[in-house]
Amino acid sequence: MPPARRSRTASSKSASGPAELPALHLTRFLPYRLSVLANTVSHTLAKLYEKRFGITIPEWRIIAVLGGGETMSAGEIAQRTAMDKVQVSRAISRMLDSALILRESGDTDRRKALLTLTPKALAIYAEIVPMALSYEEEVTDALSIDERAQLDTLLSKLQARADQLAARPAPVDAQAVTEAVAETVDE
Amino acid sequence: MPPARRSRTASSKSASGPAELPALHLTRFLPYRLSVLANTVSHTLAKLYEKRFGITIPEWRIIAVLGGGETMSAGEIAQRTAMDKVQVSRAISRMLDSALILRESGDTDRRKALLTLTPKALAIYAEIVPMALSYEEEVTDALSIDERAQLDTLLSKLQARADQLAARPAPVDAQAVTEAVAETVDE
DNA sequence: CCATTTTAGTTTCGTTTGAAACTGTTGCAA
DNA sequence: TTGCAACAGTTTCAAACGAAACTAAAATGG
Numbered sequence: 001m002p003p004a005r006r007s008r009t010a011s012s013k014s015a016s017g018p019a020e021l022p023a024l025h026l027t028r029f030l031p032y033r034l035s036v037l038a039n040t041v042s043h044t045l046a047k048l049y050e051k052r053f054g055i056t057i058p059e060w061r062i063i064a065v066l067g068g069g070e071t072m073s074a075g076e077i078a079q080r081t082a083m084d085k086v087q088v089s090r091a092i093s094r095m096l097d098s099a100l101i102l103r104e105s106g107d108t109d110r111r112k113a114l115l116t117l118t119p120k121a122l123a124i125y126a127e128i129v130p131m132a133l134s135y136e137e138e139v140t141d142a143l144s145i146d147e148r149a150q151l152d153t154l155l156s157k158l159q160a161r162a163d164q165l166a167a168r169p170a171p172v173d174a175q176a177v178t179e180a181v182a183e184t185v186d187e
Numbered sequence: 188m189p190p191a192r193r194s195r196t197a198s199s200k201s202a203s204g205p206a207e208l209p210a211l212h213l214t215r216f217l218p219y220r221l222s223v224l225a226n227t228v229s230h231t232l233a234k235l236y237e238k239r240f241g242i243t244i245p246e247w248r249i250i251a252v253l254g255g256g257e258t259m260s261a262g263e264i265a266q267r268t269a270m271d272k273v274q275v276s277r278a279i280s281r282m283l284d285s286a287l288i289l290r291e292s293g294d295t296d297r298r299k300a301l302l303t304l305t306p307k308a309l310a311i312y313a314e315i316v317p318m319a320l321s322y323e324e325e326v327t328d329a330l331s332i333d334e335r336a337q338l339d340t341l342l343s344k345l346q347a348r349a350d351q352l353a354a355r356p357a358p359v360d361a362q363a364v365t366e367a368v369a370e371t372v373d374e
Numbered sequence: 375c376c377a378t379t380t381t382a383g384t385t386t387c388g389t390t391t392g393a394a395a396c397t398g399t400t401g402c403a404a
Numbered sequence: 405t406t407g408c409a410a411c412a413g414t415t416t417c418a419a420a421c422g423a424a425a426c427t428a429a430a431a432t433g434g
Contacts, residue, residue, distance in 0.1 A: 024316045026251050026268060030323050031228045033342050036269045038225035040349040041218045056420090064213050075382065081213060082223045086422070089384055111382040111429045129211045135352070136217050142348035143341065150337045151345075154330065155220050158338075161329035162227040165322070243390095262412060273392070276414060298399050298412040 045135060052131070053124050058083060058091035059100070060128065066101075066117045067125035073112040100124070232322060239318070240311050245270060245278035246287070247315065253288075253304045254312040260299040287311070 026032050042057065049060050061081040066072065072080075078088045092115065095101040100121040103113045117125065140148055213219050229244060236247050248268040253259065259267075265275045279302065282288040287308035290300045304312065327335055 022316055022320060024251055024254070024319060026248060029251075029319065030326060030338075031225075031232050031319075032248070032269075033346070034221065034225040035229050037342060037346050037349060038218075038221040039269075040346065040353055042222050044349065044353045045218050061213060061219070064211055064216075067211070073382080082219075084422080085383065086385095087420095089382095090420085093384090109382085109430070113383080129209055132211060132216065132218075133209055138352055139217060139345060139348050142344045147337075147341060147344070150334075151217075151341050154334060154338050154341065155224060157329045157334070158326060159220070159224050159227065161326050162224060162231065165325055166227050166231045260412080271392080272413065273415090274390095276412095277390085280414085296400070296412085300413080 041139065045132070048131065048135065049128065053128060054098070055100075055124070056091070056094075058087055059095055060132075062088070062091055062095065063100070063117060063121055063125050063128065064132075066115065067122070067129065069117070069122065071114045071116045073106075074115065075112070077115065095121070228326065232319070235318065235322065236315065240315060241285070242287075242311070243278070243281075245274055246282055247319075249275070249278055249282065250287070250304065250308055250312050250315065251319075253302065254309070254316065256304070256309065258301045258303045260293075261302065262299070264302065282308070 046057050049055050049057065055063070058081075061083065062077055065077055065080045074085065074088050074092060077083075077092075078085045081088070083091075092101060092103070096103060099118055102116045102118055104116075106112045106114050140151075143151065233244050236242050236244065242250070245268075248270065249264055252264060252267045261272065261275050261279060264270075264279075265272050268275070270278075279288060279290070283290060286305055289303045289305055291303075293299045293301050327338075330338065
């Protein structure tokens with residue numbers, strides 16, 4: 001039995017469904033809220049990056065992890081940026097075109113390409129980091145010190161749980177449900 | 188002068204940049220964290236929706252706002268779902284194809300189309316809402332009751348601030364910075 | 375050693391996206 | 405009224421995406 005649901009100002013529709021339909025308000029639905037917030041933030045930031053440096057978010061992320069001047073492989077970048085290898089591969093090829101990155105194939109393992117930022121990219125890094133942090137600060141200025149700590153905790157816990165749930169295989173069977181619905185319905 | 192920065196275990200690179208480069212750890216950078224979390228959650232949910240009902244997130248959102256049986260225009264849907272009109276238009280046309288939505292042009296204003304869910308979509312609604320809420324609960328189970336309240340507050344505050352910052356026009360000039368960087372650099 | 379599997383990264387293909395242009399409709403104003 | 409601006413929604417086009425197929429280079433192991 002699912003625990004008692006939000007008893008908000010919702011379900012009071014006139015002639016509604018069968019029985020006890022739990023209502024859902026998109027604006028209170030966590031996945032929706034996270035998606036909208038992340039989108040707002042990313043989009044704002046993306047426009048800044050694009051406008052000033054002509055780079056996209058994937059490129060920014062790569063610059064961010066290589067900004068210390070270190071060298072790493074595409075796979076390692078993928079891990080550290082939470083992007084998949086295709087995304088990384090494409091971002092790198094754009095960055096090669098715009099001379100932001102240097103690629104040399106390692107000699108111990110010639111599958112792995114060693115990637116380093118060019119001076120040009122390092123200069124962007126030096127400019128973009130303060131800008132990024134400053135935007136972050138403007139956002140978190142909406143919060144008290146306590147709240148910022150809370151946010152940190154909450155995001156970590158939620159991410160851990162979300163990862164866990166994402167890893168879990170499909171919960172029940174699929175086809176059956178679809179068919180059940182199709183049956184119930186369609187006149 | 189930017190307030191003192193995170194003094195984490197970060198900047199201790201060996202021979203790093205010019206002077207006081209504030210370090211940036213992607214994993215502690217709020218926009219990044221939000222983006223990754225929202226992505227994980229949305230992606231998991233999208234797979235559930237797709238697998239069971241053959242619908243995408245935009246379609247789900249439309250079903251969510253029309254699920255009470257009410258009728259509204261595409262523009263209103265766009266507002267309530269935080270999607271833009273193009274996204275809504277496309278989702279609606281998919282839903283027309285799969286007989287999930289009904290469109291009749293209003294007679295007072297023939298630009299506005301009146302949209303209503305079909306019984307088929309309402310049946311999906313009845314099945315999908317518990318599923319969505321149950322997933323949400325599984326995620327928030329990672330939090331205490333107090334923390335859930337905190338989360339609600341934090342998300343609201345952050346969204347409000349992010350909206351405010353997004354509305355603000357471009358902060359400074361653009362070209363200048365790009366050129367400055369180009370100059371500093373490229374050997 | 376040679377054959378097989380695994381790993382690193384790229385390419386391809388079909389879809390999705392977002393911005394901008396476009397179509398049709400209404401409201402407004404001279 | 406006619407003419408024009410604003411609005412609702414759709415279409416177009418080029419970029420971006422994800423999944424799966426592919427290429428090339430190690431690692432494994434018989």
